Amino acid sequence: MAENTFIPPPLPRLYPWHESVIEQMKGAWAAGRLPHAILLQGAEGLGKRELASWLAAAVLCETSTETLQRCGKCASCLLIAAGTHPDYFWVRPEEDKQLISVDQIRDATTRLTKTSYRQGYKISIVDPAHQMTVAAANGLLKTLEEPTSNSLLILITSRPSSLLPTVRSRCQKITLSSPSAAETLQWLQTETGAAADPALIEFTGNAPLRAREFADGRFSSLDSDMQGALGALVAGRVDVTHVAAEWTKKNELPELPNRLTWLDLWLTSVARMGIGGTADLFTFPARSAHLPSLPATLNISAIYGVVDQIRALKAQLARTALQRELAMESLLIAVLQVIGPPPQELRK
Ligand SMILES: [Zn+2]
Structure with missing residues (x-):
């Protein structure tokens, strides 16, 4: 199995423009219809990783019963915050590499088929999914077609069209949209405590997190x-x-x-x-x-x-x-x- 250089996954965090996606996931959870594979797509700078991390934390949270939520206090939430939850696996290109290999994907999918350590879900996240090799993407197909129970695979991408159509069609697509320019400006003002330059919004393609990076x-x-x-x-x-x-x-x-x-x-x-x-x-x-x-x-x-x-x-x-x-x-x-x-x- 591939050795992953340990970079802690991003911590769960929700931004105002995540709200509609969260509502959608809460609805699916309440109805007992959480998909087994999600393609989380949207431009760079919208916090897709933090959102995926929140979703994973909420699904694994031991107080999530009828409502999908993340308490931040249970054993599962603490393990996620420490980056050591045994049922939660995050795959990224290895250091100095551009692509996610077939071995890494095999590692991620094998974890989904195993028994959960904490009697709950098993979650693997592939980030960014468009950087999988063709062999790696093909390696996902079996998992997508024959999912094991209580498993969730989240593929994160800003370039969905670069993914194999066979992978895309087998996932539930969740699209994260940019807030309006006015909402981004208002959010930036709250974050930085100063009025933001509208040209900055244009410069960063209205991606709030990228705009914040350039705001100071x-x-x-x-x-x-x-x-x-x-x-x-x-x-x-x-x-x-x-x-x-x-x-x-x-x-x-x-x-x-x-x-x-x-x-x-x-x-x-x-x-x-x-x-x-x-x-x-x-x-x-x-x-x-x-x-x-x-x-x-x-x-x-x-x-x-x-x-x-x-x-x-x-x-x-x-x-x-x-x-x-x-x-x-x-x-x-x-x-x-x-x-x-x-x-x-x-x-x-
Ligand atoms: Zn919790």
Whole structure:
């Protein structure tokens, strides 16, 4: 059996946007119709793991009888909090690996067929399920088709379409949806005690947990850095080679996808304003203190061409350092062509 590097599973936690899913599960529990396999799907940054952990804790909780709940005090709840519940197993890619192997899945499914240590349910969670190898996914099919009693398998994914259709069709799908932007803003305000920037919601794709990660100054410093860099490029105070080299330096790599997301949203916002002909449509970022003034006539299709180029680069960041730097350089040249002053002014 595969050795798992021990990383404690996430602790159970519910967020306001989990409510409808919890109601649905409580209904199934009360009716004695808890599915044996759940595909928990939804975007990143919605707390799917904490929700799965809560579900497992509630199913295993020794005070859960008629109502599905987690008391936090019984022996089962304490074992879960300590990460040592013998009937609860969490499978993730092993350290330094991208994929979940067939051995790991065999380990998880074998546990579901054994007798429960605590006379209750046995639960295995596969996270993220779209990172199973094809052999691992096939290894799940028997468990999905012939489940043992009192067993629950939860597959967590943000990319359900990457799962084998045979796996998908044999699970009950539970979809976790994003709250509205207004709800996310309100939640962030409660969490951080400060008003949140609406541009942050757009930047994080309205994923509340990701937004919270960026709320404490991280987004605003990225934002002013990007605005400053664009302003300096347009004014000719720095050149693209320098900026491309800075952004693709090794220690800058975690930030590069964020820079590209920022550029994507900013240019999309510029295009929106160009199409609608009104500055009110320019909504990203919210503040524009350092931004260059844009040319009077915008070439909308050229802007969208650059947006496509940004997305292509984002999808191929795993290239060599030199390729990344060159791609960034040509991207910045393209950005300057669509937003910069006419070439004769640059030459002055
Ligand atoms: Zn309990």
